[in-house]
Amino acid sequence: MxxxxxxxxxxxxxxxxxxxxxxxxxxxxxxxxxxxxxxxxFKAPEFSVDQTYQTLKPHLKSQSSKTNQWLKPLLRIAAVLAIGFSVYFYTSNLDEHIETLVAQQTTIQLPDNSTVDLNANSTITFNENSWSKTRAVTLNGEAFFKVAKGEKFDVITSDGIVSVLGTQFNVKQRESYFEVTCYEGLVGVTHNNKTVKLKPGHTFKIIDGKQLTADKETAAQPLWLHGESSFKSVPLKHVIAEFENQYDLQINTDQIDTSRLFTGSFTHNNLDLALKSVTIPLNLSYSKSGKSILLKRE
Structure with missing residues (x-):
C-alpha cells in the first residue's frame, strides 16, 4: 500500500x-x-456560548436587553477566533516533507532560492515559516545543494551536520555511509563533535564507521546528476544498495563477497549495461528473474 x-x-x-x-x-x-x-x-477547547452567557449573566444589568442581543454573537466570534488561532499556529509550524521513490529524482527550490537536487529514495524536511530565522534542512539519503548567500545554512543528518554560508556541495547519508563533497566555497562538517573544513574538491567520508581519505574531486558536479553513480574503493554492498535505489529491483548477494572494494560507475538508464559495469570488473555473473537479480561468482 x-x-x-x-x-x-x-x-x-x-x-x-x-x-x-x-x-x-x-x-x-x-x-x-x-x-x-x-x-x-493545540486543539481548541470546548466552547459553549450558552454556558458562558449564563456565567456572565449575573454580572450584567438586569435591564440591558440590548446587551443580550450582541453578547451571544460576540461570544461566537470569539470561539471562531480561538479555533482559527489554533489552526494557524499548528499549520505555521508544519514542516515541508519531500521524498523521492526508487529511480526518481527531483529538484526543490527553498524559500531563499537555494536549490536542492534530491537523489533517488531520499527525503528532505524543512520549515518555510521559520526559514528567515533558521536556514536548516534535514536529509535522509543524497542531495546536491546550491546555497544562496546569507546566514548559516545547515544540512542535518543522522551522521553529522553540514554547515555553509553560500556554496555548492553534495551530501550522501545512507546506512553506514556518510559522504560530503565540496564543489564550491567552504563547507564545515561536524561529526562526533569534531568539525572538519572542506575546500572545493575535498571530501569527508565515513563508511562502516571508518573515516576514509578520498582523492580530490575534479568534476564540477556529482555524476548522479547526469544519470551515473560513481565509486572509488567502496565496499560492494554499498554499491549494490545504490543500484537498488536507482532501479526498481532486488539484488541477491548471498553467493558473493560484498565486502570487496569496487571502483567504477554504472548508468541509471540501462539495466544490462549497469549490471555489466559492476559485475565484469569483479569477475561476477548475474541472472534475472522478474524484478530479482542473482549475483554469482564466475
Missing amino acids: KREELIKKWLDNNLNPEEQNAFEQLEDYNQLIKMDATLKG
Whole structure:
C-alpha cells in the first residue's frame, strides 16, 4: 500500500494490524506521530456560548436587553477566533516533507532560492515559516545543494551536520555511509563533535564507521546528476544498495563477497549495461528473474 493511503487510513483510525505495521515502518513515522500530538495539543477547547452567557449573566444589568442581543454573537466570534488561532499556529509550524521513490529524482527550490537536487529514495524536511530565522534542512539519503548567500545554512543528518554560508556541495547519508563533497566555497562538517573544513574538491567520508581519505574531486558536479553513480574503493554492498535505489529491483548477494572494494560507475538508464559495469570488473555473473537479480561468482 502506498504511503499516502497508509497515512489516510491512519488519520481515519482504520488501519488493520498488517497496515499498522507497514505504517510504523515509514521513514517519517516518528514525525507523523509528533505532528499528530502537536495538533491535539493545540486543539481548541470546548466552547459553549450558552454556558458562558449564563456565567456572565449575573454580572450584567438586569435591564440591558440590548446587551443580550450582541453578547451571544460576540461570544461566537470569539470561539471562531480561538479555533482559527489554533489552526494557524499548528499549520505555521508544519514542516515541508519531500521524498523521492526508487529511480526518481527531483529538484526543490527553498524559500531563499537555494536549490536542492534530491537523489533517488531520499527525503528532505524543512520549515518555510521559520526559514528567515533558521536556514536548516534535514536529509535522509543524497542531495546536491546550491546555497544562496546569507546566514548559516545547515544540512542535518543522522551522521553529522553540514554547515555553509553560500556554496555548492553534495551530501550522501545512507546506512553506514556518510559522504560530503565540496564543489564550491567552504563547507564545515561536524561529526562526533569534531568539525572538519572542506575546500572545493575535498571530501569527508565515513563508511562502516571508518573515516576514509578520498582523492580530490575534479568534476564540477556529482555524476548522479547526469544519470551515473560513481565509486572509488567502496565496499560492494554499498554499491549494490545504490543500484537498488536507482532501479526498481532486488539484488541477491548471498553467493558473493560484498565486502570487496569496487571502483567504477554504472548508468541509471540501462539495466544490462549497469549490471555489466559492476559485475565484469569483479569477475561476477548475474541472472534475472522478474524484478530479482542473482549475483554469482564466475
